[in-house]
Structure formats: C-alpha cells, structure tokens
Amino acid sequence: MSPHHTPKSHLPPLLGRGPQGVFRRTLPSEQPADKRMVRTLGLTQLTMIGIGAIIGAGIFSLASAVARNVAGPAVLISFLVAGAASLCAAFAYAEFAGMVPKAGSSYTYCAAVLGEIVGWIVGWDLLLEYTAIVAVVAIGMSGYLGFLLDAVGIHLPTWALGAPGTGDGHRVDVLAAAICLAVAWLLTRGTRTSARVETVLTIIKIGIVLLVIVVGFTKINTDNLTPFAPFGISGAFTGAATVFFAVFGYDALSTAAEESVESRKKLPKAMMLSLAISMVLYVLVCIVLTGVQRYTDLNPSSGISSAFAKVGLNGLANVIAVGAVIGIVTVTFSFMMGASRLWYALSRDGLMPAWFGAIHPKRKVPHRATWVIGVVSAVLAGVLPINAVAELTNIGVLLAFVVVSAAVLILRYTKPHLKRGFRCPGMPVVPILGMVFSVWLMSFLEWETWVRLGGWLVVGLVIYAAYGYRRTRRVMPGGSVDLDALDDMSDSDEPAPDPEREPAR
Template sequence: MVAISWSGYFNNLLAGFNIHLPGWLATNTSNAQSGYEEAVKAIAAGQPLEQLSKHARLGYDAITNAPMIGSWKVILNVPALIIVVLITILAYVGIKESKKSTNFMVIFKIAVILFIIVMGFFYVDTNNWDPFMPNGFGGVLAGVSAVFYAYIGFDAISTTAEECKNPQRDLPRGMIYSLVICTVLYILIALVLTGMVHFSELKVDDPLAYVFDKLGLRKVGYLISVSAVVATTSVLLVFQLGQPRIWMSMSRDGLLPKKFSKVHPRFQTPSFATIVTGCMVGIPAMFVSSSFMTDLTSIGTLFAFVLVCFGVLVLPKINKARNSNAFSLPYINGKFLLPVVVAIVIFVFRSRISNAFANIGTEGYQEILFLVFLAIAIITAILTFLRNYSFIPVIGALCCLYLMIEIPAVSWLWFFVWMVLGLGIYFLYGRNRSRLAQQG
C-alpha cells in the first residue's frame, strides 16, 4: 500500500520536471480500468480529455496504449517496484544505516506535515464540512477500518526490541509517545484536507498534493510531492525492517525454516528474510490497486492486534511459570467493567440487532459478522466476569474485532486464503519443530 502511494507522489514529482511515464508503467490494471471507464463516460458527454481528473487521464492512457501479451494488457506499477527494491537493499545493508536514514526522513516528514496543516488552515472552507459526518457514525467506523493500516507502524516498533538498550522501558514509551503525536497529526491533517476540498474529491493516490493543485497552488503541491516521497519512503523502510525480524524470531522459535534466521556475516541483518520480504512486497505492488491493498492490510493488522490482545492475557501465567518479571503489564480488573460495556453496546445497537435477527435469511455478510461479533463479545464478557481478565487487552481485542466487520467482503475472502496458507505452514512445519514442542 505504501509503495503504491509512493508511486503516485513520485509520478507527480516527475511531472514537475515535465517527465511523464506512460500510463501502463505508472498504475495497475484495476485503477486503470476504473479511470478508463470514467474517461469514456466523460468523453461521450462531450468533455475534453484534458479537463478530466488525473485518475481518468491516467487510466485512459494506460488502457489505450498498453502493449499486449496475448489477450493481456501489460499494465504495471513500475515505480512501486523500484522503491521496494531500493528499500530492500537499504534494509539489507544494516540497521545503523537504516536508522540514520529513518531519523532524517521522519524529522523532515513531521516538518512538512506541520507546514501543510498551518498553510492549509488559511484555505479551509467550512462549507466543505457540512455535513460534518455525511455517512453518519457508521461511515466513520467504516473509514477507520479502511485506514487502520496507518497504525501498523506502532507494532513495528516492537520488532526492533533487540536493538533497544532497555526494551522494558523504551518500547512502551516509544509506542505511546508516537501514538499520541501521530493521532493528533492525523486528526489535524484530515480536518484541513476535507476543509480545503470536498471529501469526495480525495479519491486519489496523492491527496496532499492534489488539494493544493486543485486550489491553484501548484508550487506548494510540488513541494508536498517531494516531501511525500520522502515520508512514504521512511514508512516503507520501517515496514521492511520489521517484517524480516518477525520472521527471524519465528525461525529461532522453530516456526519457520532456519534460513529465515540466517544473519549476514558482514551486515548483521536477517539477509534471506529481507530478500523474501522485498519480493513479497514488490511483486504485488505492481499489480494490486491501492484500495484493495488498504483493506487487506487493515484486516490483517486488526486480526494481528486481536491475537496480541488475547495473547496478553496469558503472559502473566507464562512469566510466573518461568519465574520471570519481563514485560510486566498493568492490570485493570474487568470483572464488572467489561460486562457493563458490552451491555451498553447491546442497548445502543438494539435496533440493528433486532433487524438482523428478523432478516437473518436475507442479510448480507456484514450483518452476519456483526451477530458473530456480538456472540464473541458476550462470551468474552462472561469469561471476564468468571476469570477476572484484565480490561485493557480484552476491550482492545473487541474494538479491533468490531472494526474488522466493516471491511469489504473481498478482503475477508483473501484474508481467509492467507490465513489458511499460514496455518498450513504452521501445522505442516512449525508445530512439530517449535521450541515448545521440542521442550515437550
């Protein structure tokens, strides 16, 4: 998703130098097809191609000029692949070099975001906020589910635990401080963007640059494209650093082949895992649309957070069994608190619940998932009452589960495919070779 976004800003950056990549080398088939259909309708209505949106022009160019291999039109997002290759090389070289690059890019990124917020404030038209929630609170929750991938970087911090001097102290502080700062920036940037243009116009790969271009501030839009290229590069670097280390840890625990824990003798990085990560990110980035990748990333992130939240409940028992005090967790007894919260949720959604049960035979997948969520919430509340579970991880898991039901059905399908593949690897390889299994 980040690589695809990077490609959008990079293409805008090239346009500033009057360099235009062919459409079939700068997008994917799905986006090209939707843009082409939009362009065809507009042209049929008598609108000149030059006046169409950037999405429509790019799609029209890609579909009409793409080379053919048999019956397949060759449409590839090449810039997305290139940046993944470059970032993979940087991650392969080592954590020290990557840390220096990341620090510089993060500082630059925050400075530009603050500049956008301050400057954009003077161009806000409050009429664009009327209505403030055009799709209601349900639309807000659907939007939160769609962009939850934006918070994936916070769990990536934990994957660098081995590089921390004091992980017990530094990791929680780093996560909480980053979470608070970024949440405030997210809210401010969302308010500014939706105030500068109508929210319906933000369905582009480079929204930050688009809003300023739309208002005739092309130099500012160009500057933002430069900064966005740097910003998304830093985000991609964090992801490319984190995933290989997750696989390295899993390999050390016996859940993946030992090749994944192989450390380069010179650079001291998980070399094989880094290369595999680059391939698994770069190849799909050439073909998959940003909207689909966003939903798929969000549902995977939400599910991972659900597992972590429920998994936290057993950490105190494991630490006690091993006589270890590592990573002690704050405890808030949810015995009465969680059942009250679940009861309030049931009361608030009582109309939706009754309608879902009344039309159970004709309901769509989303309402079925909602009923499943309610069943899980009720069971969890009962278990919390009986076993005195900690409130924080349990409510965290339930919140993530609720956000998951807002994800489109096609992402659920691919999520299950990916989960089956992962479970297959676990049962066929990792289950019998894990350290826990060897310890008996």
C-alpha cells in the same frame, strides 16, 4: 490432594502443553554472537521508526480516498475511532515489549503465553500483512511521485503508471515496485546505517506535515466541512476499518526488540510516543484536507498536493509531494524491517527453514528474508490496486490485536510478579476494549477479505504440519517453558542482565 500434585489432563498429547503438544509454551533461547543482531537503537531512533511506520500513505493518500468515497469530512471521526482502538491494543503491546526483549513481536508474545500453534498462526498471518503493508504504502507513494515527475516535465508511459484496473492502459506500477526494492537494499546495509537514514527522513516528513497544518489552516473554507457526515455515521465507521492500518506502526516497531538498547524500558516508551505524536498530526491534517477542498473534489491518489494546488499554492503542493514520497519511504522501511525480523524469529525457532533467517556475517541483519520480502512486496505493489491490499492488511493485524490483548490479560493474572517495563493501565477493561474494538472493525471488512485470510491461514497450517511441528521440536526440545524465565532474558548484548549496572541515559 498434595498442593504440588497436578491433575492429569484428559486432552490427547497433541492438544496439550507437553513436548508433543501444539499448545506448549515456547521462549526463544539466546543465540550465539555470530547468529544474533546487534543492539544499537535508542529511544529517539525507536520513536522515529514508530512515527515512520504510522505516518505515510494513511495521511497522504488514504485519508483523501476515504473522505471522498465513504466518510466525507467525517474522515476525522474515522481516524479517531481507529486511533482509540489502536491505543487499547498499543497498551497491551507495550506491556509485552517491557517483558520480552526478543524479536518476533506478537508471534513471540502469543507463543509464550497461549502456545506454539497460536503463535505460529499469528506469526504467519503477520508475515503476509507486513509484506502487504509495504506494498500498499508503496502504491500510495507512486501517485505523489508521479505528481512530482509531471511537475518537472517527466512523463512515464501509460502502461507504467499503475496496476491493471486503475486506469486506461495501466499494466504495472513501476514506481511502487522500485521503491520496495530500494528499501530492501537500504535495510541490508545494516541496522545502524538504515536507522540513521530513517531518522533523518522522518524528521523531514514531520516538518512538512507541520507546514501543511500551519499553511492549511489559513486556507480552510468552513463551507467545505458541511455536511460533516454526508455518508452517515456508518460511513465514518467503515472508514475507520479502512484507515486502521495507518495507525498501528508500533506493532512493526516491537519486532526490533533485539536491536534496541534496554528494550524493556525504551520500546514501550517509543510505542506510546510514536502513536501520540502521529494521532495529533493525523487529526489536524484531516481538518485541513477537508477544509481546503470539498470532499467530492479530492484526488484519491495525491489528495493534499492536489488540494493545495487547487487554491493556488502550487509550490507548496510540490513540497508536500516530496514529503509524501519521503513519508511513504519511511513506512515501507519500518514494515519491511518488521517483516524481516518476524521471519528471522520464525526461522530461529524452527517454524520455517533456517536459510531465511540467516544473519549477514558483517552487517548483522537477516539479509535473505529482507530481499525475499522486498521482491514479493514489489510484485504486489506493481500489479494490485491499493484498496484490495489495504483491506488485506487490516484484517490480519486486527486478528493479532485480539490475540495479543487476550494474552496480556491472561499473563497479568497468572504471572503478576513478572518484571514489566510498562504496565497496561485499566486492567481488565483496556485489553477487553482492545479486543472488542478490533472484532467490531473486522466486521466492516468485505467477505472477500475474510476468504483471503482464511486461505492464507490454511496454507500456514499445512506448512506447520508438514515442516514446522517437527523441526521446532529439534530446535526447542521439551514441553512448556516456565514463564518465570522471562525475568532472566537480557535486553543488552551481554548474555545475562546485570542488576548493578547503571542504566543508560
């Protein structure tokens, strides 16, 4: 047989990698200047967006809820387990980010390596998850904002304090819905402006978290840490599955590839830095939270502020509440940004109507997708309780982690020569661990969560069959692309990379 001869596939054309195959590999083409975003984000801003996405409701609200209900002081173990699982997947994401300087994150990665249909399933899945994350962190914010308003004598009517089922007389969480709409407005002002606001707010948030840690360690009562695991080690593992959404903000960060300067180098660095800084802060805050107040007495909606108020630090409790509100705003910002950029990528590639992915002629952002996501997340935040939304976000992202880890493993051995701004260490063990960790954490989620995910994916397949399959072939005609073309993708605003150009500092 000739070395250039390719054996014929026995699969029907629809299941192949040819022009009609749903498993053809796709890569987005360069967009004309008036239809693409502008690269303005450097390493510092990218890292702040990542930290902004990771530190928020998880540290200010969900940690206390998990400690009180399922883990006790062993919530520390919950975060360490979730962080270890997240790190394995983060290495895989970082390697892809160093190869594919395009918006779309895991959708783009999976479509390039595993095929169009896999990319669509992951993208459609994450579109829901990112929007739900925006809602869940906004719900977490409302408890602290309500704490602040009460402190200054402003009392909202009972019907406006939460979603149905979260308290007597509750009808809608007005504060959570309002923050979703406000962040959508900020994001439509333009990437440079909104990123500057995000950076400032994240720095303030980190400062307040450090204040919590320094003061909190002086108020720890070690008796509160016993028993360490009152619900058993299984409770800590169940808690890990619940808090997992609090430690994967780098996934949303990777959707900013087309707005990052020298994204092949800087996006992987920003992912690693943001996750490392955030995990150190998470561990220290968990120790403070369960050491200052006994886990059975923690307030699940404003845990840290309430704990500090109980030990006589009312002034600091108010400062913490301000930090919580700021922190949750930054998470909302990062994930709404990620959702809108993902929607832009799906529309650009023909899988969804182009109307949604339109770029604002002046501000160069996908303004329509941003507003749709803002409105939908506001509705979710207003009428759903936090636990139902949190579990829905986790299962989708864990599924994406499994697929991305598999894709980076395949590509490392099929295309080892490709340029990589970052190389996942410990091949093949680390990505395999990422897949195992993710499947294991998924097994702790309620069956209703699986049913919701399955229903959403069925809807996605219907949309793909009725619209995306034909439309994407008009936008990106032909069969599978040659993945060697990844090396030719530009990570600057110029149409092609210049190997002689001095790299930016």
